[in-house]
Amino acid sequence: MENILEVKNLHVSFDTHAGEVQAVRGVDFELKKGETLAIVGESGSGKSVTTKAIMRLIPSSSGSIKEGEILFAGKDLTKLSDSEMDQIRGKEISMIFQDPMTSLNPTMTIGKQIMEPLRKHRKLSKVEAKKKAIELLHLVGLPQPEARFKQYPHQFSGGQRQRIVIAIALACNPKILVADEPTTALDVTIQAQILELMKDLQQKMETSIIFITHDLGVVANVADRVAVMYGGQIVEIGTVDEIFYDPRHPYTWGLLASMPSMEIDQNEELKAIPGTPPDLLRPPKGDAFALRSEYALKIDFEYEPPVYKVSDTHLVKSWLLHPEAPKVEPPEIVKQRIRMMPGNYKKPLLVKEV
Template identity: 70%
Template sequence: MSERLLEINDLHVSFDIKAGEVQAVRGVDLYLDKGETLAIVGESGSGKSVTTKAITKLFQGDTGRIKKGSIEFLGEDLTKKPEKELIKLRGKDISMIFQDPMTSLNPTMKIGKQVMEPLVKHRNYNKAEAKKRAIEILNLVGLPNAAARFNAYPHQFSGGQRQRIVIAIALACEPKVLIADEPTTALDVTMQAQILDLMKDLQKKIETSIIFITHDLGVVANIADRVAIMYGGQMVETGQVDEIFYDSKHPYTWGLLSSMPDLETGSETELLAIPGTPPDLLNPSQGDAFAERSQYALDIDFKAMPPWFKVSPTHYVRSWLLDERAPDVEPPEIVQKRAREMPNNYAKPKQVERVSFDG
């Protein structure tokens, strides 16, 4: 049985601004096991980054607050820990990689010193030990001529090399959990593939667990073990990567899959865009947040939040379409096509069960 590292229950996060309360995260349930990669997928503003920043209360300014819920890390509730204790966790047990390496690196500090910093702070290395280990880590992430370029500044490296340096800083203390917030979005396709391969390789060597945040389902196909789909500050579907790609049940997941090209997509194939815009989280709806944009919305979607439905022991969906009273609907053709191409070793579940995560 896998070791549970992190478990989030009924998490609510709000930001207080002049216009009112932005309910950025509403009732999120999430877990991460040792050695696995969980991808959180959704459009901008869906609550992905806020959910992960809440783990160590890494909010900018004083407007963000955890209203409700628990975040259990190795059996301790992080929401109850003071800032002083959370500072000790950041960079040591839980590290983050952000989207743009130039905002993560200090432009006035040599890159070697930046990799040494967490080793000195969290591991109590002396300068000689920290330098030796920093060069080892820079070599590990594939930075060319790491020892010779140890005293170079961030602007002297390419975008892909800077991201490797950021990854080296995040992994310096061999954290138990690595949160990667769209780490490849600013890179070209070739460099993106290299960074993803690097992260997979490093995960095996360092034995860290990864939460990978992205808006692109295509990116997670070869890196994730499980996928959680977020919309409007809520989780709407979660399951093993094959379950999401080949047997998805939520209309929002269908929309994300329909807008994702693949190698066989020809010029005659129309990629579907999701109509409308994300919900206003100053005034979130009482029903399904995706109802306004969904062609499959039922009357009840505008009135009541759907419960969780259990499709398999690892696959859960929050959609009224899975209620026994709902009409049968067919997903878009491009989604059905992927289902028909389902791997031979993947078997669809035979029934759906309504469940509750309350309490």
């Protein structure tokens, strides 16, 4: 399957009164045509900054892409002018933000807001744009789209507003859809509906999706591949099966252990990852996760780990995968999660440095 997007050695920094915050530090990944890539991690891990860099939405007054390439349709997006990006943003690459109420203009009807990208990018007439907008509202499952076309954002529920935002994002049939925690502001029932909607729309439209979330459990039935971010870096990336059934990085173990589950004893406490994310004003020496990891080796505090290849699709940035490292098993709670998943398997530990 061909790559539609390639991010290579991406570095993004912000200038603050306290100094330079190195928010993204050498991120590499590719997005394939028609797939969903989930990027997961705690707040402050660099997920949203990475996707905003792809959209070229890093504020120039304080932030900048220091290094790296973002290759899309034969172009490096980091080299394009603002006017050139305007032709890509919303048309070729669209974004769904976390809070639908702040994404919508409260003074405009939702119909006009959906028509806007249709008229700007697809050059449709008012009549054609209105017809297409109503089709989009129907596509995202909004009841009575013809009647609700003239209503304002405050007249809709949170879940309905998010459906409208999705309709706007899909208006120009983008090749890539970036969803930045699109369900966080919604209750669990509506969250499930929105996730199912996005999965269904992706199959119909063959749009590639980058799905950002802090909740690893959200992506289990949505993603094809998962990238785990910590301290501005991708520490593990693999297929959804590899991440859920065969996780190798201690941080991924921590995220899995902190997921609520109906299957585990309800009297058992959720396992929290100790400590706090690193201060990226002064990025730690060695492995950024070492101070929070009970599995940290002496080398973790001295040298940054290389990336090891578990399989063609599974890469892990951890000294624990070095051939001379002690053999370490995931904690029991993570093993429980793996055993409870259907079709679980255990691959042999065959890795090489890449």
